[in-house]
Amino acid sequence: MRPQVARAQKLASAPSRCLRPTTAPKRAFAHTARARQHQQVPHYEPPSPKDSKGNDARLSRFSKILGVSIGVAAAFGYSVYKHKKANGGAGGAASVGEDGFVKYRIAGREEVSSTCAIFTLRPIAGGKGVDLAAAEGGERAIRSVLFKQPQLQIARAYTLLPPEPGQAADELRFLIRKERGGEVSGYLHRLEAGAEVEVRGPNAEYVLPERVGKVVFLAGGTGIAPALQAAKAVAGEADVHVLWANRRREDCEGGKSDTVSAGASWSEMFAGWWSPFSTPGKEGKATDAAMVARPKGEIVRRLEVLKREGAGRVAVDYFVDDEDAFIRPIDATTLVRASFSPEAKPEGKNIMFVSGPDGFIKLWAGPKDWQNGKEVQGPLGGVLSKLDLRDWEVVKL
Template identity: 35%
Template sequence: MSSRRAVLSAARLNHFHLGTSQSLISAFSTTTRTTSPSTRCLRQYSTAPQSQSHSRPVKKSRKIPIFITTAILGGTIYYFSSPSKPTLLNSETFIPYTITSREAISPTSFIFTISPHIPNPSLPYLTPSTSSWRYPLWSVEFKQPQVQIARHYTPLPPQSSEDPTDGSLRFYVRAIGGGEMSTYLSRLGVGHDVWLRGPHVGFDVTARLGAMDKVVFLAGGTGVVPAMQVAKAVLEKNPDAQVNLLWAIRKREELQRVNSPVRRPSWWQFWVTNSSEPVELHSHLQDPSPIAKQLRDMKTTYGQRLRIQVAIDEEQTQFREADLQNAISGAQDRRLLANRSITGSGCRLHDSALLELTSEFETPAGSDDCKCGHGAGKNLFMVSGPDGFIAHYAGPKRWLGGQQVQGPMGGKAAQLQRRSPKLADDWLVLKL
């Protein structure tokens, strides 16, 4: 009897729960009919058939491909309408080159060769349709990407066995303590990339020479490279030209390979007969360093028209005022007398006063740039090397308007001019 009552009670309880649930559902349905439109929309969305419940997500997903299509279309239009990124050497952007060879000269100096990623025979520093360099003096900038600085380096003139139309360039670099760029370059080996911008045209040497044909070039260390550029340009253009190159170096290994101590061969005596005087480099120099080998080859090519003297710091030799006087006196030309009265004043190329405010990077001279008349010109005394070297021999360069300019003549050159005033009329002093 008690179990029957229990079953009956359970059935009544289930009936009560069912009734209660139906009442709640009915109440909820009644409530949704009187809610706000936004709530009604939510209900309709949630209670719509399955085929309709996906209508809003489908509409939403259509925005994604439209956005992607728009982005691709816009990028394509920008790519084809904007200028393409340069891939060849130019003066505005840095272009990658790869180091293809490296020759050690000393523990701190070396020569390395670089080649462009994309070769092109129409290079901006070559005369069109030839393998000759367009400019007598020019350089490029190297970028140090880690600290974002750039420095000018002058490429070596091509050797007789080289064809410059492949775009390869060679550089003589010496790592200087505290020098960000030279230290960076000294750590790079074959296969590494470097970044170049240029060319940057230097002094128009041949235009300043005009009818004259004498150059005395005083170079310190790696400053011998622009001297080699100038010598090649001047001697090839004029068969009567003469270049006297005075090269000051720190150690003998910049000139000759120094091996372990052995008995000195007989040719060594040529270099040590008088340790207090600079010595002359002849075409028969033995065991030359890579840079001296190219100098020796140039001496063989040009003979007596190219004279090369060397002073070595560690052997207590240096170029004194008498050496400079002898170099200049040996290059006097009778034609100077005919041009002295008309050369100089007011001329961008030949006026020493105007030169003081001139940067070494200039636009190549045009036919109307010389105001001195036909046949005018001046012989050139040029100095290249570290800042202290230039200041000692020709006075320091100065900064003006964000660029380095020549500044007034000073140093040994100014002393020479005071002793021989005619040098101011006959010669121009150029600092590189």
């Protein structure tokens, strides 16, 4: 999911067509008005002609225009009334723009690391939020929404974090990384609590099938957000194994791996995998004990809640480049074939998700494709295409 320029341009170009501001006509109008002011042409009113019935033609034309104007105003008033009603009253009408973007307020911002924060959004007072149930697949869908950058009129997708216990139904939460030089992520990180933002959606990135056997998530950075959604959706009904790679420990503070020791690098566990985040040659791996002693980061805490909800069927392993524990040479087939819970449904679908920055996805599963202005999965490439994944479906998010 990480922004590469090609992706950024494509994402920007699609929505920008419908979001382009209407500055040009205003400028044209200003020009004409100014020109008129400087015109010193005397104004001449001809005598008013009569129609065939002897009426003042200008008057009858005026009454026709008046009638049409009243009709148009009434129709407009009715459509505004209908729009307001559909959006839950006066506040609702103001919350949804013509381009379908809905106004929210940043109700909270929780720093997860020096580059990542969890944003909590609430619809503006009296307004209605986006209809989450409208996404195809409902609760089984991995959902994202578009955030608008109003000055540049561009939009970017961000994945919803699954709701926490006690979270209001119309509240939305996101894990957003501030990309260096990133237009939309930079804009969002500059906003203060209480500021207005506009979002549109939801979009279903993937709908989990009814019967899921096992799920393996290769998540890089903020690619953990769809993993959280998927793990929540199938908690207790399928085996879920999340492999989460980060550049720095600060993004997954306090996270202790379930199956990979912090002291062991990936290379000791597997052969054939490599992380695009890798910074080879760095020394100084933290020990498991030291890891547990550290306070837990917010995403780590949420993963642990999911592990409890998953009743022993959710496992998480953490990989930090700076600790030389990056994903590199491994035997992926071991992970794919191994079953860590006896309840795994043999008849259920086995899915391997690869989610994260574009480079991460490309490396593991090959790049996504663009067809008719839409991003599609594209053929399986990268490391996974060389492995025997048997009947596993690979999904790029």
